[in-house]
Amino acid sequence: MKVLGIETSCDETAAAIVDSDHNILANKVLTQLEEHKPYGGVVPEIAARSHMNHLDRLIRSALEEANLDFDQLDGIAATAGPGLIGGVFVGVMTAKAIAAARKLPFLAVNHLEGHALTARLTEKNAAGFPYLLLLVSGGHCQLLAVEDVGRYTRLGGTIDDAVGEAFDKTAKMMGLPYPGGPMIEQIAKSGDPKRFDLPRPMKGRPGCDFSFSGLKTAIRKQILECASKGKSTEVDIANLSAQDKADLAASFQLAVGDVLVDRCKKAMDIFQDTYGQPGPLVVAGGVAANLTLRARLTELTDTYNTSLLAPPVKLCTDNGVMIAWAGLERLRLGLTDSLDFAPRPRWPLDQLTGVEAVKT
Known part of the structure; x- marks a missing residue:
């Protein structure tokens, strides 16, 4: 066929x-x-x-x-x-x-x-029904139980912005070119993820919902402080050094990873209670191409003795x-x-x- x-x-x-x-x-x-x-x-x-x-x-x-x-x-x-x-x-x-x-x-x-x-194409028998899906892209951020073709139970979603949108808007505020998500991942490699103390919205709360608008606001505040150098409210992005941008990107990516891991952990517990198993966890959508976030989610699935399944980057x-x-x-x-x-x-x-x- x-x-x-x-x-x-x-x-x-x-x-x-x-x-x-x-x-x-x-x-x-x-x-x-x-x-x-x-x-x-x-x-x-x-x-x-x-x-x-x-x-x-x-x-x-x-x-x-x-x-x-x-x-x-x-x-x-x-x-x-x-x-x-x-x-x-x-x-x-x-x-x-x-x-x-x-x-x-x-x-x-x-x-x-x-x-x-997509994971059922690329992973063949590994992605048998049911499985837990983290769908993360520029327009969508959801956790769903995938029971069969056309049968999906929504466990949680974003109450404001999608995570991919947060990546792109953070990059834009920092003066990075579009599309911003891949640029954030790239420059974060040389950044200090502990330099900026950013919030982890929804972390620790019941349920599996997400929120990223507050994280974007916190990033904007840090950019204002770095770009103005404390001298005025006038902001010139050119005042951000390469290291400022790298540290902001790394701190932002770490915060996003902490939120995704926390929300997925909640979802895996619910999934296990419902279906008798914690996964596998399938991650899909454009943000699934971020290898740093994949590594964080792999660490989580390892603790549940299950697997993280993700399509090849070009199919995310x-x-x-x-x-x-x-x-x-x-x-x-x-x-x-x-x-x-x-x-x-x-x-x-x-x-x-x-x-x-x-x-x-």
Whole structure:
């Protein structure tokens, strides 16, 4: 079984093909980084226009790489939400057109489910149901119990900002280029993580919710103090030394790691009480590419005698592979969608139709 996956929910245009033997037959990703860099973030209209200009070519390139034609595919999957709705429309309409023209099943994939199921492609039998998922990206920060395809129980989420957003905004306040997350990780390597005393929001509290707005505020306060050198309220980021930035990045990353470990520990205890096991813990989303945070979470899972599963770094950020695989998982269960499916800017995972629809 072979499925083409299309991803256009944000600022990557992507097309990929996977098969039911866990092979990635093609993986094409075109980043729009340079187009959005002057604005310090993603501009939805620019993103949608870029998807329109490049998606057809990427799909053809993926087919050529896999040495396949449309008629050799078993289904067409596309991110149908959540995401920037203009870009989502581009991918969904393209997928519907191919499905209609070639009489192939259409699969409307939830972008978050794509992240949630990627470890089942890359780790094969290691990520059997159920497992605990930490989904961390620029727009999402959630802990979920993954019981089956389409069956997710939300244990906690952010009450304000996502952790990836906190990384990017912290980097922007420090005058670092977009995207900020990878820059924070890079310069933190030469920083002193104990120099700045930053808060650990929600740490130690009951439940599994997150909060990062207070941490961003604390970072801003430290930047003001460092940049003004105590002489005035006028702030010139140029006054921040390279060591100031490195120490701020390291202190911020340590605080984030402490929060993630604390919240995941709470979730693992709840998961164990519910399912009789603490994990495995799967981490997915763009922030999962941060190797320092992965190491912290690995230390946690080791104490529970379970494992941390994470996709390869290149499959943590948005890509077509995860959409193709989620589509394939749904296709195997007969969970296809009609061509009148409406794209959704918001689409919580716990509102999905899943495997229970096949069993009833």
